[in-house]
Amino acid sequence: MTQLILFKDIDEPGLATLEVYQRRGGYEGMRKALGMSRDQLIAELEASGLRGRGGAGFSMGKKASFIPKGTMDKYLVCNADESEPGTFKDRELMQKCPHMLIEGMIIAAYAVGANRAFIYIRGEYELQAQILERALEEARGQGYIGEDILGSGHSMTLWLHRGAGAYICGEETALLDSLEGKRGNPRLKPPFPANQGLFQGPTLINNVETLATVPHIIRMGGEEYAKLGTPGSTGTKLVSVSGNVRNPGNFEIELGTPAREIIYGLAGGPHEGREVKFWFPGGSSSPVLLPKDLDLPYDFDSMAKAGSMLGSGAIIVIDDANSVVDVALKTAKFYRHESCGKCTPCREGTNWTVRMLERIDSGEATPMDLDIMASVQEQIIGNCLCVLGDAMAMPVGSMIAKFREEFEAHIEAARERNDALTTAVAPPEALIQGAVA
Amino acid sequence: MTIDPIDPRRVPRFDHGSRVPGWDEAVDLTKDPAEVPDPATTPVPDDLRAAIEAHIAKYPERRSATVPALREVQERYGWCTPEGIEQAACVLRLTPAYLISVATFYDMLETRPVGRNTIYVCTNISCSLCGADELYTTVRDEVGDDPEFNVRSFECLGACDIAPMASVNGTYVGPISLDEVPTLVQQVRDGAEPLPDKQLARRRSVDPNAASRS
Numbered sequence: 001m002t003q004l005i006l007f008k009d010i011d012e013p014g015l016a017t018l019e020v021y022q023r024r025g026g027y028e029g030m031r032k033a034l035g036m037s038r039d040q041l042i043a044e045l046e047a048s049g050l051r052g053r054g055g056a057g058f059s060m061g062k063k064a065s066f067i068p069k070g071t072m073d074k075y076l077v078c079n080a081d082e083s084e085p086g087t088f089k090d091r092e093l094m095q096k097c098p099h100m101l102i103e104g105m106i107i108a109a110y111a112v113g114a115n116r117a118f119i120y121i122r123g124e125y126e127l128q129a130q131i132l133e134r135a136l137e138e139a140r141g142q143g144y145i146g147e148d149i150l151g152s153g154h155s156m157t158l159w160l161h162r163g164a165g166a167y168i169c170g171e172e173t174a175l176l177d178s179l180e181g182k183r184g185n186p187r188l189k190p191p192f193p194a195n196q197g198l199f200q201g202p203t204l205i206n207n208v209e210t211l212a213t214v215p216h217i218i219r220m221g222g223e224e225y226a227k228l229g230t231p232g233s234t235g236t237k238l239v240s241v242s243g244n245v246r247n248p249g250n251f252e253i254e255l256g257t258p259a260r261e262i263i264y265g266l267a268g269g270p271h272e273g274r275e276v277k278f279w280f281p282g283g284s285s286s287p288v289l290l291p292k293d294l295d296l297p298y299d300f301d302s303m304a305k306a307g308s309m310l311g312s313g314a315i316i317v318i319d320d321a322n323s324v325v326d327v328a329l330k331t332a333k334f335y336r337h338e339s340c341g342k343c344t345p346c347r348e349g350t351n352w353t354v355r356m357l358e359r360i361d362s363g364e365a366t367p368m369d370l371d372i373m374a375s376v377q378e379q380i381i382g383n384c385l386c387v388l389g390d391a392m393a394m395p396v397g398s399m400i401a402k403f404r405e406e407f408e409a410h411i412e413a414a415r416e417r418n419d420a421l422t423t424a425v426a427p428p429e430a431l432i433q434g435a436v437a
Numbered sequence: 438m439t440i441d442p443i444d445p446r447r448v449p450r451f452d453h454g455s456r457v458p459g460w461d462e463a464v465d466l467t468k469d470p471a472e473v474p475d476p477a478t479t480p481v482p483d484d485l486r487a488a489i490e491a492h493i494a495k496y497p498e499r500r501s502a503t504v505p506a507l508r509e510v511q512e513r514y515g516w517c518t519p520e521g522i523e524q525a526a527c528v529l530r531l532t533p534a535y536l537i538s539v540a541t542f543y544d545m546l547e548t549r550p551v552g553r554n555t556i557y558v559c560t561n562i563s564c565s566l567c568g569a570d571e572l573y574t575t576v577r578d579e580v581g582d583d584p585e586f587n588v589r590s591f592e593c594l595g596a597c598d599i600a601p602m603a604s605v606n607g608t609y610v611g612p613i614s615l616d617e618v619p620t621l622v623q624q625v626r627d628g629a630e631p632l633p634d635k636q637l638a639r640r641r642s643v644d645p646n647a648a649s650r651s
Contacts (some may be wrong), residue, residue, distance in 0.1 A: 007647040073497070085561045085593035092642065116497070123508070123545045124557070124594050126607035127638055159495040164504050165544030167592060181503035183542040199497055242563035242597030249598040249643030266645065284562055284593075316563055316597075330562050334592055340542075 003228060005216050005236050006209065007252040010096050016131050018138040021099040027144065029215030033107040034152040036218075041111040045214070047222030049234035054079055054170075054207030055283070055312045057300045060214075061222075066194035067112040067202045075203040076109045076117040076156075077179065078211055081163060081170035083122055084283035085334060086314035089238035089250050090208035094121070094128040097212070098135035102158070104211035106144060107218060110154045112204050117156055120175050123164040132160050167338035171386045172205045173197075174340065185342045186386035207312075209238055229255035233299035237313050241267035244274065244319035253298065260294040263317055274319040278402070282311020284331050285391030287398035307398070324403040325410045328396050329357040335392035346389030349380040353396060360407065363414030370407055374400050470534050474527040481524040485513055489528045499529055503539050507546050516547035544591070551587040554625050556580075557604040560590040563597035567612065572601045575615050579622045586625075596637055609637035 014020040021027070033041055046061030067074060078101065082090045094101060101119070109117050121129050136158060139145050147155045161179055163169050169178045173187035176198050197203025213235065217225045226234045233255040239262055242248045246268030253262055263269060263276065270276055278288045281298070287308040289296075296302045303310045318327055336350040356373045359365040377397035380389040400407060488509045492502035506529055510521035517540045519533075526533045540546040558573040573590045580586045594609070596602045602611025605625060610632050613621065617632060624631050633639075 004644075004646050007642065007644055010642045010644070010647045082595050083593060086563050086597055087593075088595045088597055091595050095638075096642075122595070123543070124591075124604060126604075127609065157495070161495075161501075162505065162508065163543070164508060164546050165591075166542065178504065179501060180498065181500035181539070183539055240597065242600060243566045247643055248563075248600065251644045252646065280562075314597075316566075318566060322566060327562065330565055334561060337592065 003236065003254065004252050005228075006093060006097075006100070006212055006238060007250075010092070015097050016095070016099075016135060018099060018135070018142065021097065025219075026099050027103055027215075029218040030103045030106050030144065031150065033110060033215075033218045034150055034154070038111055038113065041107070041218070044218060044222035045111070048217040048225040049222075049231075050210065050213055050217060050225070051233060051300060052207055053209035053213070053237065053313065055084065055285070055309075057310060060206060060210050063194065063206070064108065064112050064204055066192070067114075067204055068195070069113070071113075073116065073199070073201040074112060074114040075198040075201050076105060076112065076114040077175065077198060077203055077205045078105055078117070078119040078208060079170060079172065079175055079205055080119050080121040080125075080128075080208045081175060082125075082208070082312075083167040083170050084285060084312045084314060085331075086240060086242055086280060086283045086316040087312040088240045088242075089313060091125060091128055092250050093208055093212055093238070094125070095131055098128075098132045099139065100212045100215065101132075101208055102135060102139050102144070104214035105158060106139075106149065106156070107214050108204065108206065108211055109156045109158075110149075110152070112202075113154075114204060115156050117158040118179060118198075119158070119160045120169070120179055121160060121162055122169075123162050129160060129162055136160060166340075167334075168340045168386070168388060171388065174386065175205070176203065183340070185340050186388075188385055230297065230299050230301070232301040233310075237298075237310075239298070240312075240314045241317065242314070243279075243317040244270050244276075244322070245317050246271060255299040256297040256302075258295055259289075259298045259315070262298060263294065263315060267315075267317070270317060270319040274321060277318050277320045277322065278324070278399075279318065280314070280316040280395065281306075282309045283314040284316065284334065284395060285387075286311045287394045288402065290402060323410065324399050324406050325357065325360060328399045329354065329361065331395055332357055332392055335388060339388055343384035343386075343389065345380045345383040346392075349376050349389055350392050352376055353392065360411050361414060363411070363416075363418040365411050365414075367408050367411060369411075370400055370404060471532060473530050473532055474523050476527055479523060479527040481527055482513075485509060485521075485524060486528050489525060493529070500531065502529060503531070503536065504543065504546075507536060507540050507543075511546060515553055516549065516551055547587075552583070552585045554586050555604075555606055556586065556588045556625070557591035557594060558588070559592070559594040559596070559600070559602055559604075561593035561597075563593070564600040564602060567600040568615075569601040571615060572603070572613055572618070575618045576603070576622070579618050583626075586622075598643070599635070599637055599640065602637075605631040610635050611637070 042065050050060045051057045145158045166184045168174045169184040171186050174184040178184040193203040229235045236252050237255050239251050251266045276291045280286050281303050300310045332353045336354045339346050339350050341347045377393035380393040489506045492505040493499050506525040510525050514521045522533050522536045526536050560569045580588050596609050599611030
């Protein structure tokens with residue numbers, strides 16, 4: 001059975017309070033960390049092999065080691081914007097165990113020498129924001145946040161910043177702009193945030209789940225944590241399973257667990273009489289996979305090898321009752337709405353993809369449009385400041401590639417439907433008269 | 438929210454011809470844009486000023502408090518009114534135009550008058566696989582043209598485990614079946630808790646391993 005780390009005691013009544021959290025061994029990792037040197041801490045994080053849980057899967061220890069040493073203003077930002085469709089793991093973690101995130105942030109801030117830290121939470125998370133505010137107040141009261149934390153000589157502030165509804169603000173540089181009080185437009189990289197981020201200072205940005213894992217790594221030791229999971233994808237991961245499954249929700253799994261076990265075992269599989277048609281392995285931005293891929297181990301490298309990505313760990317299951325055209329259109333519409341408009345390939349590409357999909361749906365398209373649409377996707381990828389455009393191009397492109405026959409059949413069916421309609425309706429009288437005259 | 442192609446005749450305009458309520462002077466292109474409001478001539482309610490200044494204190498730069506300040510304005514006035522924006526601009530020492538440019542970027546900030554009860558129905562992939570589009574139209578039909586309501590189809594709200602779901606005045610509720618919609622809307626009208634048994638706050642973890650330990 002999976003060893004539970006993040007979800008251990010998750011339904012314990014009152015776990016959101018400092019008292020219960022500490023009774024369950026909370027803030028021990030922080031106490032241990034404050035007695036260690038910064039280099040030791042970063043070495044532990046690197047030894048753990050922890051990869052970012054927000055989507056990119058970059059080594060957290062390495063990211064932390066990029067932060068320059070010295071006494072300049074350094075920042076730590078927790079990305080709690082969680083707006084990738086299908087993802088809701090951070091929500092449950094923040095709602096039920098906010099102190100785990102706070103403890104992880106104190107350790108991470110100490111490790112990189114950051115004195116100002118922010119949690120950027122998406123505006124829609126009202127309840128979670130209230131719970132975090134209360135938890136932060138408790139932590140300040142205990143002296144865990146403030147001047148000279150527990151005599152370690154490290155001081156920090158930690159504030160909650162609430163967004164106001166924009167998917168793009170989950171992108172790290174757009175998040176920084178939003179946190180600086182601007183429109184959430186991504187920035188050109190490099191310079192990377194580790195060198196020049198928030199208010200031009202070196203900034204470490206990590207996802208909620210990544211930071212919440214940090215206290216456990218310090219408590220267990222990096223090498224011990226690395227024994228969980230697979231060599232390339234260590235540890236456990238929260239997986240959000242949704243869509244056409246019987247038991248949707250968050251599950252903590254050891255990385256490398258077969259996807260079938262997650263979708264059928266934990267989430268109960270599709271409803272009676274239905275079968276999996278295709279699935280998104282890592283949120284709606286990941287290229288879709290087929291039922292034949294269900295036996296792959298669910299980890300970063302296997303998903304990448306299968307042509308997709310683990311992303312944020314959000315599995316969306318689509319059963320055989322749904323049309324792939326509908327899913328593609330829904331996906332493309334989302335990215336069109338959320339594109340910030342800064343880069344042309346993304347702004348125009350998402351718009352044209354939606355229009356072409358609508359033409360397919362209304363029967364005005366020809367199979368050639370599928371080739372044009374596929375080429376639009378290719379021309380978005382890698383040509384923008386951030387990956388929002390890619391995040392539409394990859395899944396839509398993969399749907400066209402893997403379900404081309406269904407797209408063609410849909411085009412044909414819609415055209416036939418249109419033809420039947422036009423022949424059934426008699427031409428207007430004026431036209432007939434005109435023809436006679 | 439899905440956007441239809443823009444039909445210029447359907448773009449709402451106010452009597453004075455501007456698309457932004459109250460900002461009719463801004464369309465006068467010969468005029469200089471409004472400057473940072475003068476504190477001496479801009480009355481700001483004390484509690485609003487205190488709330489915005491508390492936000493400013495958290496950041497090394499005042500500008501960072503823009504979104505929190507606009508949220509305060511919206512909470513107070515129901516939407517980002519021209520007066521509210523001017524007051525926030527006065528405290529933040531930014532121009533009103535800057536605040537509007539930020540407000541129009543974010544989905545949750547309203548730049549025109551809306552009903553006081555907000556219902557965001559999530560219509561993204563996971564929810565629509567579970568019937569969110571029908572839920573959205575049912576909610577719309579149930580509400581009708583009640584001006585007290587602001588019903589919007591919204592992008593993924595991060596609660597696909599309770600799909601199809603809605604955020605009712607900030608409270609996550611789901612899964613909502615179509616026959617519960619009349620009850621839900623009535624509860625909102627009465628100012629009662631929306632579908633208490635279906636609120637996310639009460640949902641337990643579904644992870645079988647987590648459940649066995651607690």
